[in-house]
Amino acid sequence: QSVLTQPPSVSGTPGQRVNISCSGSRSIGFNSINWYQQVPGTTPKLLIYNANQRPSGVPDRFSGSQSGTSASLAISGLQSEDEADYYCATWDDSLNGPVFGGGTKLTVL
Amino acid sequence: QITLKESGPTLVKPTQTLTLTCTFSDFSLSASGVGVGWIRQPPGKALEWLALIYWNDDKHYSPSLRSRLTITKDTSKNHVVLTMTNMDPVDTATYYCAHINSRVFDIWGQGTMVTVSS
Numbered sequence: 001q002s003v004l005t006q007p008p009s010v011s012g013t014p015g016q017r018v019n020i021s022c023s024g025s026r027s028i029g030f031n032s033i034n035w036y037q038q039v040p041g042t043t044p045k046l047l048i049y050n051a052n053q054r055p056s057g058v059p060d061r062f063s064g065s066q067s068g069t070s071a072s073l074a075i076s077g078l079q080s081e082d083e084a085d086y087y088c089a090t091w092d093d094s095l096n097g098p099v100f101g102g103g104t105k106l107t108v109l
Numbered sequence: 110q111i112t113l114k115e116s117g118p119t120l121v122k123p124t125q126t127l128t129l130t131c132t133f134s135d136f137s138l139s140a141s142g143v144g145v146g147w148i149r150q151p152p153g154k155a156l157e158w159l160a161l162i163y164w165n166d167d168k169h170y171s172p173s174l175r176s177r178l179t180i181t182k183d184t185s186k187n188h189v190v191l192t193m194t195n196m197d198p199v200d201t202a203t204y205y206c207a208h209i210n211s212r213v214f215d216i217w218g219q220g221t222m223v224t225v226s227s
Contacts, residue, residue, distance in 0.1 A: 034213055036156075043205065043220055044156065049213045087156055091212045096169040097146070098214060100156040 004033075004088050004101035011107040012078045020104045022071040022088035031091045033071035035064055038103075039084045047086070048073060075106070083108045111135045113145070113206050113218035120224050121196050127223060131189040131206030138164055138184050144209030145189040147180065149202040150220075157202075161209060162189060198225045 003025040012018040022033055035048040046055050048064035051071065063074045075082055088101040117129035131145060138145060146161035160170045160180040170178050179192045189206060203222045207214040 043217045045217070046213065046215050049215065055215065089156075089214070095158075095172065097161055097171065098158045098212075100148075100158065103155045 004090065004099060006086075006088060006101040006104045008102070009105045009107065011109055012075075013109050014078055014080065016078045017074060017076040018078060018106065020073045020075075020086050020088075020106070022073070022101050024069045024071075024090070031093065033064065033066050034089045035062075035073045036087045036089065037084050038087065039081075044087065078108055080108050082106060111208055111216045113208060113216065115204060115206050115218045115221040117204075117221055117223065119222060120226065122227050123197055123225060125196050127191075127193045127196050127200070129191045129193075129204055129206075129221065129223075131191070131218060133187050133189070133206075133208065136208060138162075138182050138187070138189070140164055142211070145182070146207050146209050146214055147189075147191045148205045148207060148214070148217075149200075150205070151199075151202040154202075159193075159204075160191060163209075196225045201225045 005023045010018050032051040036044040037047045038044045051066035052064045061077045065072050085103045085105050087103045089098050092099045113133040115131055121127050144161050144163040147159040148156050150156050160178050162168045162180045162182050168180050177194045182189045201224050203220040205220045206218045208216040
């Protein structure tokens with residue numbers, strides 16, 4: 001079973017660029033990583049899908065990449081409203097369902 | 110604009126069965142490729158996938174909870190229902206339903222908080 005590992009927390013100052021990593025316990029190969037943003041007290045929102053695609057309305061400050069067993073979410077031009085929890089997820093073919101990472105809390109200092 | 114909304118009890122007692130309903134709009138669960146899934150999130154913890162159902166009635170469950178979960182759909186009412194038996198305080202969580210598009214949970218409901226306590 002795939003397990004996705006994220007750092008518990010990252011921080012940055014306004015205007016900075018931050019990266020959030022997501023590491024699979026085995027190759028996440030053909031199954032792309034998706035990223036969700038959850039502002040405290042709100043519902044998760046799809047931020048990036050298929051490793052690097054942004055849904056309509058998501059600013060291009062958010063970008064994703066994936067290579068082999070690792071994926072990364074980059075946020076450039078950090079803003080205070082970016083303070084949230086970020087989750088990576090991928091499809092697990094053995095489950096026929098998704099697996100989620102443990103989440104990363106982004107603090108904007 | 111696709112929307113989903115979860116409904117059900119906010120408080121259940123240990124050993125009781127929880128029944129949650131996801132009511133959705135602006136898509137049909139009889140259209141090829143469409144699915145609805147359930148995810149939960151205990152307070153302060155990460156997201157956990159529970160179950161999903163597709164347009165063709167194909168169903169899949171989290172292995173750790175499979176024995177306690179049942180997911181069904183009522184296409185005519187635009188409902189998906191999740192039942193979870195033998196509730197325990199550790200099942201206290203916010204429960205979300207979400208639309209599935211090409212194996213991506215792309216649109217989520219607002220969530221419903223369920224507390225398990227005697």
